[in-house]
Amino acid sequence: MHIERIRQRLRALGAKPLHEQRVLRDWVRVQPHDQGRRRPNDFLPQTLRQALPALDAELQGLARLLSCHPAEDGSVRLLVGLHDGQTVESVLLPRDGLCVSSQIGCAVSCQFCMTGRDGLIRQLTSGEIIAQLVLARTQRAVRKVVFMGMGEPSHNLDNVLEAIELLGTEGNIGHKNLVFSTVGDRRVFERLPQGLVKPALALSLHTTKPALREKLLPRAPRLTPRELVELGERYGRLTAYPVQYQWTLLEGINDGEDEMSGIVDLLKGKHAVLNMIPYNTIPDLPFKRPSWDRAHAIAAALHRRGVLTKLRDSAGQDVDGGCGQLRARALAAEPRIIRIHST
Numbered sequence: 001m002h003i004e005r006i007r008q009r010l011r012a013l014g015a016k017p018l019h020e021q022r023v024l025r026d027w028v029r030v031q032p033h034d035q036g037r038r039r040p041n042d043f044l045p046q047t048l049r050q051a052l053p054a055l056d057a058e059l060q061g062l063a064r065l066l067s068c069h070p071a072e073d074g075s076v077r078l079l080v081g082l083h084d085g086q087t088v089e090s091v092l093l094p095r096d097g098l099c100v101s102s103q104i105g106c107a108v109s110c111q112f113c114m115t116g117r118d119g120l121i122r123q124l125t126s127g128e129i130i131a132q133l134v135l136a137r138t139q140r141a142v143r144k145v146v147f148m149g150m151g152e153p154s155h156n157l158d159n160v161l162e163a164i165e166l167l168g169t170e171g172n173i174g175h176k177n178l179v180f181s182t183v184g185d186r187r188v189f190e191r192l193p194q195g196l197v198k199p200a201l202a203l204s205l206h207t208t209k210p211a212l213r214e215k216l217l218p219r220a221p222r223l224t225p226r227e228l229v230e231l232g233e234r235y236g237r238l239t240a241y242p243v244q245y246q247w248t249l250l251e252g253i254n255d256g257e258d259e260m261s262g263i264v265d266l267l268k269g270k271h272a273v274l275n276m277i278p279y280n281t282i283p284d285l286p287f288k289r290p291s292w293d294r295a296h297a298i299a300a301a302l303h304r305r306g307v308l309t310k311l312r313d314s315a316g317q318d319v320d321g322g323c324g325q326l327r328a329r330a331l332a333a334e335p336r337i338i339r340i341h342s343t
Contacts, residue, residue: 001062001127003162009055014045021054025170028130030137044089062131068139068243073313076139080132086121087133088150091130100132102160108183108219110204112248112279112287115150124151126162128319132166143203148202161195168197175199176241183220193238202275203232205256209264216253229266234300236271242308243271249278249289249295260302268306276302277312317330 003024010020022043026033033040033052041050061083069077074094081087082104091099105121106113136142145167147153153160164180168172178199182188192198207213210224223231229245236243245267249255267274276299279289299311 001058001125001129002159003126003130004168004335005329006055006059006127010048013051015048019044019048021170023048023055024166026046026167027056028134030134059134061128063090063135065135078132078136078139080135082124083129088124088128088132089151090136092136092139092142093144093146096141096144098133098142098144099130099146099149101149101151102129102147102153102156106151107155108152108217110183110220111216111218112250112282112285114285116283117335120151120155123156126159126166129159129163130166133171137339143173145171145173146177146179146181146202148179148181152183153186154182157187157191161191164191164199165195165197168199168303176239179244181244181246183217184223184231185221186223189231189235198239200239200241200244201232201235202246203228203322205229205245205274206248208259208266212254225266226261228274229270229283232272233270243276245272247274248274249276249290249298251279251290251294253287255290255294255298260298260305263302264305264307272308274302274307274309275312276309 006024007020010023015023022038023033023334026035033044040052044052064081065079066079066087068079071077078090078092079087080090080101086104088104089100090101093099099122103120103123105118106115109117109119109121121295126212133142133145147160160180164178168175168178175197176199178191178197179202180199181202183204192201201231204217205225205228206216206221208225212220232243232245239287247254247263253291263274268337278292278295278296280286280290281287295311296324299309302309
């Protein structure tokens with residue numbers, strides 16, 4: 001269920017470009033086919049109309065809601081089941097946002113992340129990525145999609161970009177409200193400018209020290225923090241969207257004055273915003289979350305020194321919902337979750 005294969009099936013059923021656009025728009029916007037001025041009986045070819053119920057059922061079966069975990073901050077962690085029994089996580093965010101996954105597992109092996117502990121299991125198809133949005137929209141409105149869930153989007157580039165194009169053309173989501181998050185890969189900076197839809201960019205920085213970055217992100221492409229910022233700056237200037245630099249704040253590792261001075265050196269004057277996120281504690285990992293007061297002081301100091309810094313919290317802290325944790329708990333034990341029963 002890649003989007004292009006869905007398009008090919010529609011064409012085989014007699015769909016012209018406008019018919020194809022209509023069916024895909026209805027799917028991604030979660031709206032009935034008979035909505036709008038052009039009714040299916042008057043607009044769609046008969047062969048396509050006859051096949052729509054079966055196709056709709058297939059699309060609906062791409063993702064199912066296994067459990068949901070509401071948090072005090074207004075976010076809701078979703079455990080999503082796929083057709084082969086695998087699971088991924090999506091997060092409904094405050095202010096109509098959604099965080100989606102692009103892979104099952106991850107090959108980057110970030111040392112502070114649960115998702116990468118078991119390596120990469122498989123890629124998600126573009127249809128499975130869209131299906132996460134469709135499922136989320138059955139719960140509440142979604143006007144922003146960030147690719148910050150399980151997986152490294154640059155390692156599944158074709159499927160992610162195919163999904164982004166559909167979201168930006170038929171999904172009723174503004175291009176700057178589509179956020180491609182990556183540890184950094186030269187292919188990303190080559191491909192994103194070529195797309196019909198040019199998403200905003202979020203780059204995982206986490207440190208200004210090349211040696212520490214290699215240790216924290218052992219399988220990320222060998223780009224130094226400075227090289228990463230230079231590539232990001234070019235894309236940010238091209239799109240006129242500020243680049244978001246992600247910084248997971250780890251107590252005693254990347255929260256020192258030396259790192260703060262490095263951030264100022266790298267980002268001051270850039271078309272950028274630094275998202276500083278205190279670490280979401282994961283059992284059995286040796287990293288610690290600094291106090292909120294300490295994190296707030298660091299963000300305020302950076303702001304005073306000329307770096308636009310936003311202090312954020314990982315959604316779902318109170319339900320231990322850091323990326324990969326829901327899936328790990330579901331696999332390892334009976335989780336304490338709210339079950340969703342279909343009627």
